[in-house]
Amino acid sequence: MIKNNLAVNLINIDVTFKQKNHVIKAVDDVTLKIEKGDIYGIVGYSGAGKSTLVRVINLLQAPSNGSVIVNDQNMLALHSNQLRYARKKIGMIFQHFNLMNARTVAGNVAFPLRKSNLTKKQINDKVDQLLALVGLTDKKLTYPSQLSGGQKQRVAIARALSNDPDILISDEATSALDPKTTKSILILLASLNQKLNLTIILITHEMQAVKQICNNAAVMENGRIVERNNIVNIFSQPEVKITQEFVATANQIDEAIDSVLAQPNIKHLKTNEVLIKLKYIGTVTDEPIIVGLYKQFEVTANILAGNVENLKDTPVGNLVIILSGQANNVKHALKFLEGLDVKVTILKIGNDIKSVIGGSKR
Ligand SMILES: Nc1ncnc2c1ncn2[C@@H]1O[C@H](COP(=O)(O)OP(=O)(O)O)[C@@H](O)[C@H]1O
Numbered sequence: 001m002i003k004n005n006l007a008v009n010l011i012n013i014d015v016t017f018k019q020k021n022h023v024i025k026a027v028d029d030v031t032l033k034i035e036k037g038d039i040y041g042i043v044g045y046s047g048a049g050k051s052t053l054v055r056v057i058n059l060l061q062a063p064s065n066g067s068v069i070v071n072d073q074n075m076l077a078l079h080s081n082q083l084r085y086a087r088k089k090i091g092m093i094f095q096h097f098n099l100m101n102a103r104t105v106a107g108n109v110a111f112p113l114r115k116s117n118l119t120k121k122q123i124n125d126k127v128d129q130l131l132a133l134v135g136l137t138d139k140k141l142t143y144p145s146q147l148s149g150g151q152k153q154r155v156a157i158a159r160a161l162s163n164d165p166d167i168l169i170s171d172e173a174t175s176a177l178d179p180k181t182t183k184s185i186l187i188l189l190a191s192l193n194q195k196l197n198l199t200i201i202l203i204t205h206e207m208q209a210v211k212q213i214c215n216n217a218a219v220m221e222n223g224r225i226v227e228r229n230n231i232v233n234i235f236s237q238p239e240v241k242i243t244q245e246f247v248a249t250a251n252q253i254d255e256a257i258d259s260v261l262a263q264p265n266i267k268h269l270k271t272n273e274v275l276i277k278l279k280y281i282g283t284v285t286d287e288p289i290i291v292g293l294y295k296q297f298e299v300t301a302n303i304l305a306g307n308v309e310n311l312k313d314t315p316v317g318n319l320v321i322i323l324s325g326q327a328n329n330v331k332h333a334l335k336f337l338e339g340l341d342v343k344v345t346i347l348k349i350g351n352d353i354k355s356v357i358g359g360s361k362r
């Protein structure tokens with residue numbers, strides 16, 4: 001078999017569920033390649049097929065069609081012993097933690113090792129290592145009911161790592177947690193990715209989580225992957241509508257625009273003014289843009305809102321500004337901005353300017 005750098009290679013996967021009088025195509029011709037060591041986001045609304053798709057990876061869900069290659073192994077060709085071993089190398093965590101309340105934290109983490117060849121001492125050492133890794137050393141003998149949601153998820157993560165998996169699938173694991181706890185769990189996942197070279201598949205409907213830790217992401221709708229890209233491109237130039245909707249949920253600038261549009265001076269925009277949004281990627285920064293506009297075109301730029309976010313070390317900036325000046329000069333200024341690597345969106349335009357740029361409102 002050809003060796004490559006893929007942790008997961010799903011090819012033309014279909015999953016259909018037959019109900020009494022109809023058939024549900026939960027996964028529809030999905031091909032998905034995830035590189036080893038990646039943190040890969042799978043995003044979509046409820047019912048999109050995300051959980052069904054990832055359950056195919058360890059064959060908890062058999063596909064109706066397609067190939068499932070995990071770490072260069074054809075999962076559908078494995079005998080039951082081999083499959084059992086392969087599954088151990090794919091850890092999973094869930095929204096509701098699925099801990100056993102009658103067992104201590106240590107008991108939960110040790111549970112998947114109960115049939116291993118390890119001695120009691122080896123299991124105990126392993127549990128200690130795992131609890132240290134997730135920051136729960138002092139909770140070893142505590143019962144789940146005494147833990148917070150974030151701590152419960154840490155226990156679940158330690159348990160999922162007990163068999164030293166190569167891949168960790170997180171199915172909405174932060175969806176029941178508050179934003180601060182979510183952040184700390186995501187930081188933990190990112191550190192495990194680094195320390196253990198763990199490939200992580202992060203299923204979520206929270207775009208903020210994807211933004212925080214993923215390198216790549218796919219967007220699912222009606223069982224299909226409708227868009228996939230690296231994180232910088234997904235957030236800076238989403239192509240399909242549903243991706244744009246998701247990206248907007250993690251983009252504070254759109255909220256800022258709503259409040260800007262409600263301001264009286266914007267409601268009654270002067271005829272020589274235009275309200276625009278600028279989006280720029282990489283090294284372009286706002287200052288030279290603003291200064292340049294005045295020096296070259298005598299157009300003043302008034303900043304109303306702005307932010308810069310780092311997506312995997314690539315800065316992506318957003319600015320909401322009013323340009324004002326002679327209509328022709330503003331027209332040239334807009335051209336100049338478009339010539340830089342800046343995406344310009346006109347939000348509102350005064351009549352003078354509208355007339356010189358031919359009313360071509362984008
Ligand atoms: N075991 C099942 N039997 C019948 N239909 C199912 C089953 N599992 C999931 N589905 C259906 O498949 C579709 C995708 O579900 P799911 O993968 O859970 O989506 P998501 O995780 O994106 O919310 C939904 O329409 C769901 O109702």
Ligand SMILES: [Mg+2]
Binds near residue numbers: 050051052171
């Ligand atoms: Mg789901």
